Amino acid sequence: MEVVEDKEVKNDVLCIKLHSLGNEFYGTAVSQSPRMDLGAMYNKMLMDVQLYAEDGANLMIKKNG
Secondary structure, three states, X not given: OHHHHHHHHHHHHHHHHHHHHHHHHHHHHHHHOOOHHHHHHHHHHHHHHXXXXXXXXXXXXXXXX
């Protein structure tokens, strides 16, 4: 069972890292865009991504808990 648990933990960590990387790209795009409307769009999209990530984290907790 340890191998399966190790794979699950690695998958969970990978998901968290990918989420953080995605947020970093959105932050870079917002900071370098001179257009205010694009910044607002990125911020709305970032909020949607955060909610999606929260749902994923809750599923991981439910599955492992």
